[in-house]
Amino acid sequence: MSKPLVLLTHPLPEAWIAALEDKVRLVVGEEGFASFSPQLEAYLPEAAGILSLLTAKVDKELLVRAPHLRVVSNMAVGVDNVDVVACTKQRIPVGHTPDVLTDATADLTMAILLSAARRLPESARDAKEGRWGTWSPTGWLGADLRGAQLGIIGMGKIGQAVAERAHGFGIRLAYTNPAKIESDAAHLPLEELLKTSDFVSLHCPLKESTRGLIGEKELKMMKKTAILVNAARGPVVDSDALLCALKEGWIASAALDVTDPEPLPASNPLYDLPNCLIVPHIGSATHGARRRMAEIACENLLAGLAGEKLPHCFNSEIYA
Ligand code: GLV
Numbered sequence: 355m356s357k358p359l360v361l362l363t364h365p366l367p368e369a370w371i372a373a374l375e376d377k378v379r380l381v382v383g384e385e386g387f388a389s390f391s392p393q394l395e396a397y398l399p400e401a402a403g404i405l406s407l408l409t410a411k412v413d414k415e416l417l418v419r420a421p422h423l424r425v426v427s428n429m430a431v432g433v434d435n436v437d438v439v440a441c442t443k444q445r446i447p448v449g450h451t452p453d454v455l456t457d458a459t460a461d462l463t464m465a466i467l468l469s470a471a472r473r474l475p476e477s478a479r480d481a482k483e484g485r486w487g488t489w490s491p492t493g494w495l496g497a498d499l500r501g502a503q504l505g506i507i508g509m510g511k512i513g514q515a516v517a518e519r520a521h522g523f524g525i526r527l528a529y530t531n532p533a534k535i536e537s538d539a540a541h542l543p544l545e546e547l548l549k550t551s552d553f554v555s556l557h558c559p560l561k562e563s564t565r566g567l568i569g570e571k572e573l574k575m576m577k578k579t580a581i582l583v584n585a586a587r588g589p590v591v592d593s594d595a596l597l598c599a600l601k602e603g604w605i606a607s608a609a610l611d612v613t614d615p616e617p618l619p620a621s622n623p624l625y626d627l628p629n630c631l632i633v634p635h636i637g638s639a640t641h642g643a644r645r646r647m648a649e650i651a652c653e654n655l656l657a658g659l660a661g662e663k664l665p666h667c668f669n670s671e672i673y674a
Pocket of ligand 1: 431433455637
């Protein structure tokens with residue numbers, strides 16, 4: 355029997371995808387393509403499986419061109435790049451990679467929150483560029499953490515891991531979530547969370563109800579001293595409104611692991627603001643997390659090809 359054809363949208367280290375060896379016929383997209391390269395697209399009519407990165411659009415139109423598709427395995431916890439509704443209609447399971455990136459993403463969230471709170475990018479640049487005079491009692495003053503309130507929007511696994519870390523810094527916790535969870539943190543409506551928090555951190559998935567969740571109205575509700583952290587998805591924040599908020603002092607600063615669009619072009623005015631820290635979507639970028647994500651993506655893929663239930667299936671209702 356011939357091996358099933360699998361399209362991998364971007365090269366991955368061999369050791370990470372060793373499980374696929376001898377089991378599938380793998381066609382790998384070229385480096386430099388965020389989504390399907392034209393060379394990879396040519397294989398869609400024969401493809402039985404797709405192993406996609408979060409930058410690859412798996413939409414209705416693509417599904418039409420892949421009539422033999424049996425599984426979409428996304429190497430990410432978020433699946434906003436995949437039309438899950440269309441996949442579910444066609445009973446195509448969609449795999450994702452939860453849990454293994456929770457710690458890495460929560461660590462990065464704390465890293466950029468602390469960097470913004472203590473103004474690391476500005477002060478490091480000032481030191482390097484010769485603006486470090488004598489020790490200044492009033493130079494580069496930042497936010498106090500102990501006793502400050504962190505408002506977490508989206509108290510899922512990553513939100514809770516951030517809360518656990520923030521608790522260690524003596525930060526008070528509040529969250530907004532569709533469902534109340536077992537937690538010492540205060541469960542607040544969005545408006546109250548925005549008005550009362552010193553730091554606001556986003557950890558909700560991107561979907562129709564969260565697209566543009568933080569816009570002009572919400573940014574204006576926040577404290578003028580507040581720091582906004584986004585390690586979820588760029589479009590949860592209205593970028594134009596954020597630019598105004600940072601320029602005009604509606605909030606103090608922002609720390610962004612994700613932007614809209616991605617990559618954020620080097621000419622984007624957000625980069626010119628001293629109160630905006632931007633890193634290139636590296637929440638899960640640790641050796642361990644990325645390798646486990648790839649391994650789980652392979653496990654999901656192989657299960658789907660074998661007609662078995664995916665170990666981590668986003669649309670598990672297809673098995674009902
Ligand atoms: C990263 O952003 C992911 O969704 O895995």
